[in-house]
Amino acid sequence: SQTIHQWPATLVQPVGSPLSLECTVEGTSNPNLYWYRQAAGRGLQLLFYSVGIGQISSEVPQNLSASRPQDRQFILSSKKLLLSDSGFYLCAWMRDRPNYGYTFGSGTRLTVV
């Protein structure tokens, strides 16, 4: 079966510290993968998407970066976190047709203090 895993579930980090969030999918190959951020009480903002290994497209310029070192692995990183980076981060995988659509990971709640 096809599943998506995201970790950690919660994270509290000090300002200026690095960040690494990981997302992996199982049961599919060459998936399109996405990172979204949801600030408190706000909508879903697309941060990065990837259509293949080493292929990253950035939607919003900021101090975050993404990498796709393996076909089914998508990583969100930062060298130095800002207070404004706090939020709920969601990884998503695009299912192929005929079941086209997103499946979201369980999310990571990041609090920068």
Place this chain on the structure above:
Amino acid sequence: GENVEQHPSTLSVQEGDSAVIKCTYSDSASNYFPWYKQELGKRPQLIIDIRSNVGEKKDQRIAVTLNKTAKHFSLHITETQPEDSAVYFCAASNQYNFNKFYFGSGTKLNVKP
């Protein structure tokens, strides 16, 4: 790029009443419109979707309508129940352009018992 606007931001209804959430989109190339329900602290879950070759779709108490000419689509929930309380997001996507979803800002629905 695509811009999706969603209204209202909050909606409070009495149990048993109907709820309607409306979205507009800007890119006429968008051809797939899903709706997601997000309960507090959880991942968004797909509840219904509609493609641009269809004007209306129903699934039990929920329905979605699409007006391509006006570029708007709506979610209708009938006979609301307390468990319908959640944040609802609309999204627009072009299935043939990197499959990115652009989300509305969300509607917090509160169903009062």
